[in-house]
Amino acid sequence: MDYHLAQVNIAKRKASLDDPIMVDFVNNVNKINGIADQSDGFIWRMKDEDKDLGIEIFHDDSIIINISVWKDLGSLFNYTYKSGHIDVFKRKKEWFINTKKAHMAFWYVPAGYRPNFQDAKNRLDYLDEHGESPYAFSFKSKFSPEDALTYNPLI
16 A cells, blocks of 8 residues: 655744734745645645634634645655745744644655544644654654554554
């Protein structure tokens, strides 16, 4: 079976999306999504119209949630740090509050699976509680699909 890399990242806004502080972020969302959509290894992302349910699951209407699926970790890394995304990414402190909890998590999914908000919350919560593992990790760790298949998060 083939596996792909799922990712979630959340960010807590400094202000509402219509506040002047957030204007440049809002104006760049379509650009950033377009870069992702055209990136090598990009497979799928949650569309904005589906994100209201995420607010219910995360119990916070001030967060922005991004969930996507990539061919592999290298593809996601290249998009994040080696594409036009980096120009906006470098400005995140202008728009978002630093949090102590995990704001990003990666995990492997069977090819064709589309992760949902509960999947994403489970991975972020697990990362907060247990640290990096094949069940939930970040760019700091380079777990493989094989690592994930043999890892038991219940132990």
